[in-house]
Amino acid sequence: MSHYAQLVVELTILVLAIFLGVEVISKVPTLLHTPLMSGTNAIHGIVIVGAMLVAGMAGADTVTGWIGFVAMILAAANVVGGFVVTDRMLEMFKKREPPRKDDEGG
Amino acid sequence: MSQPTSNLLYLITIVCFILALRFLSSPTTARRGNWIGAAGMTVAIVVTLFQPGLHIGWRIPVGGAIGAVFGAVGARRVKMTAMPQMVALFNGVGGGAAALVSLAEFHNLAPEPGRLHGDVSIAIIAAALIGSVSFAGSMVAFAKLQELIGGRPITYPGQQFVNLTLFGAILAAGIAIVAGAEQQWLIVVVIVGALVFGVLFVLPIGGADMPVVISLLNAFTGLATSATGFELHSYVLIVSGALVGASGTLLTLLMGRAMNRSIGNVLFGAFGTVQAGAGTPTSYEGTVRSVSAEDVAIMLSYAHKVVVVPGYGMAVAQAQHAVRELAGELEKKGVEVEYAIHPVAGRMPGHMNVLLAEANVPYPALKEMDEINPEFPQTDVALVIGANDVVNPAARNEPGSPIYGMPILNVDQSHQIVVMKRSMATGFAGIDNPLFVDPKTSMLFGDAKDSVLKLVAGVKAL
Numbered sequence: 001m002s003h004y005a006q007l008v009v010e011l012t013i014l015v016l017a018i019f020l021g022v023e024v025i026s027k028v029p030t031l032l033h034t035p036l037m038s039g040t041n042a043i044h045g046i047v048i049v050g051a052m053l054v055a056g057m058a059g060a061d062t063v064t065g066w067i068g069f070v071a072m073i074l075a076a077a078n079v080v081g082g083f084v085v086t087d088r089m090l091e092m093f094k095k096r097e098p099p100r101k102d103d104e105g106g
Numbered sequence: 107m108s109q110p111t112s113n114l115l116y117l118i119t120i121v122c123f124i125l126a127l128r129f130l131s132s133p134t135t136a137r138r139g140n141w142i143g144a145a146g147m148t149v150a151i152v153v154t155l156f157q158p159g160l161h162i163g164w165r166i167p168v169g170g171a172i173g174a175v176f177g178a179v180g181a182r183r184v185k186m187t188a189m190p191q192m193v194a195l196f197n198g199v200g201g202g203a204a205a206l207v208s209l210a211e212f213h214n215l216a217p218e219p220g221r222l223h224g225d226v227s228i229a230i231i232a233a234a235l236i237g238s239v240s241f242a243g244s245m246v247a248f249a250k251l252q253e254l255i256g257g258r259p260i261t262y263p264g265q266q267f268v269n270l271t272l273f274g275a276i277l278a279a280g281i282a283i284v285a286g287a288e289q290q291w292l293i294v295v296v297i298v299g300a301l302v303f304g305v306l307f308v309l310p311i312g313g314a315d316m317p318v319v320i321s322l323l324n325a326f327t328g329l330a331t332s333a334t335g336f337e338l339h340s341y342v343l344i345v346s347g348a349l350v351g352a353s354g355t356l357l358t359l360l361m362g363r364a365m366n367r368s369i370g371n372v373l374f375g376a377f378g379t380v381q382a383g384a385g386t387p388t389s390y391e392g393t394v395r396s397v398s399a400e401d402v403a404i405m406l407s408y409a410h411k412v413v414v415v416p417g418y419g420m421a422v423a424q425a426q427h428a429v430r431e432l433a434g435e436l437e438k439k440g441v442e443v444e445y446a447i448h449p450v451a452g453r454m455p456g457h458m459n460v461l462l463a464e465a466n467v468p469y470p471a472l473k474e475m476d477e478i479n480p481e482f483p484q485t486d487v488a489l490v491i492g493a494n495d496v497v498n499p500a501a502r503n504e505p506g507s508p509i510y511g512m513p514i515l516n517v518d519q520s521h522q523i524v525v526m527k528r529s530m531a532t533g534f535a536g537i538d539n540p541l542f543v544d545p546k547t548s549m550l551f552g553d554a555k556d557s558v559l560k561l562v563a564g565v566k567a568l
Contacts, residue, residue: 032130039126047207050338068165072166072173088182089460
């Protein structure tokens with residue numbers, strides 16, 4: 001694929017993804033907006049793919065390698081931290097009827 | 107693994123991420139969604155390990171392990187009340203990673219002329235610029251929320267001029283690179299400039315405007331990730347970044363609408379002057395009625411319906427568990443208790459919801475503004491805990507008020523209002539919230555948590 005054709009494909013995907021994102025996210029209730037932020041935080045941790053490609057670039061010089069190494073640390077922290085924090089948040093959203101008289105609390 | 111095969115497998119990741127967001131539409135499926143997202147991420151990492159020509163070496167495993175340990179320990183140890191700063195921190199490191207990937211790409215490609223296509227260099231500059239702003243901005247937001255630096259807006263004369271000049275310089279360096287001046291120092295100018303810009307950009311924003319900034323920085327990191335995808339010709343990065351960018355942008359707009367202010371006004375116009383009506387000429391004469399916790403306990407116990415209105419003050423005092431206990435005691439006495447959640451209460455979108463969920467408040471009892479406002483006229487007691495602007499009737503009645511036009515919770519329509527506040531000097535003349543001098547309002551001064559615990563004891567004793 002020529003470089004130009006490649007770019008057009010990428011732009012098409014970008015635009016479609018933005019529309020899809022708006023559709024999906026507008027269905028998230030206010031109640032879950034904090035987990036949404038945290039969950040999307042975890043998703044942009046996908047930049048770890050970029051960090052791996054850079055850190056493992058064959059024949060790269062030392063500078064590239066070290067930049068990739070630091071990027072690797074940041075991206076891995078992003079991925080793991082993002083998913084764990086989101087899980088902790090979502091764990092707390094339990095469905096229970098608003099307690100009545102004989103409620104024991106919880 | 108060939109390019110098409112890995113792209114096919116990356117498609118699994120994309121589907122997982124979309125499902126993760128889709129499952130967030132209901133609290134019952136949300137947690138499963140997050141696991142699906144994590145599974146998608148695992149697929150992406152494994153597929154990347156099998157990329158042709160990838161030299162795994164020690165940097166990938168060691169760097170990955172360090173980051174993973176840091177992320178896991180940080181995320182496990184953090185208290186639920188520190189969630190906003192944790193979200194800011196993880197957002198920042200993602201932006202930083204995107205900027206570094208761009209820096210490495212540029213460093214690697216630039217020396218040989220012609221290897222850098224125009225669109226790739228635009229993507230590199232965009233990711234380096236946006237990622238760096240997001241990193242620095244998020245770190246400042248983190249420091250503000252963690253109270254390492256003052257949460258108050260920091261301003262100085264000529265601020266906008268300095269910011270504009272700096273942004274102009276960054277842009278000039280970026281354009282020079284795209285135009286073909288592939289000098290290493292130019293990208294350093296872009297990154298360092300963007301870091302400084304990120305700090306200057308977030309410093310003047312504080313207090314109630316924090317949710318807007320946090321969501322905007324979230325969108326920035328998404329965009330930076332997407333731009334990284336254009337550098338590396340990776341569809342999974344483009345799509346994931348776009349999803350995050352769309353989410354952050356939507357939340358930002360939503361927060362702006364909830365305050366009835368344009369995003370530009372929040373970011374550049376206000377500089378904190380709007381917040382809490384500081385320095386405004388409007389003041390209200392009247393008597394502030396202070397009550398004891400015992401009186402409030404009696405008032406609450408004999409009410410039919412109580413609406414709790416939490417604000418940032420509840421988060422600061424970490425009073426959410428005490429609030430839950432109070433509601434439990436009241437419910438034992440047959441009082442109906444609901445919670446009124448204003449969209450911008452707290453320091454990030456949905457902040458109050460997470461805190462109350464942590465305290466085991468069942469989420470059907472949490473009511474959004476449009477849902478609860480018609481109920482205030484039938485409410486016996488509105489219990490305002492550490493909220494101020496979001497219950498200020500001046501937003502509805504006073505065209506001269508700095509917050510005029512902002513949708514508020516109409517607590518002033520309930521039969522009685524109890525406002526819990528840390529302090530208010532006696533004889534205070536310039537009261538900026540007319541609710542405090544409303545004849546139906548009683549003020550209960552003190553730390554929110556102490557006060558609520560006193561109420562719990564009072565209600566139990568009855």
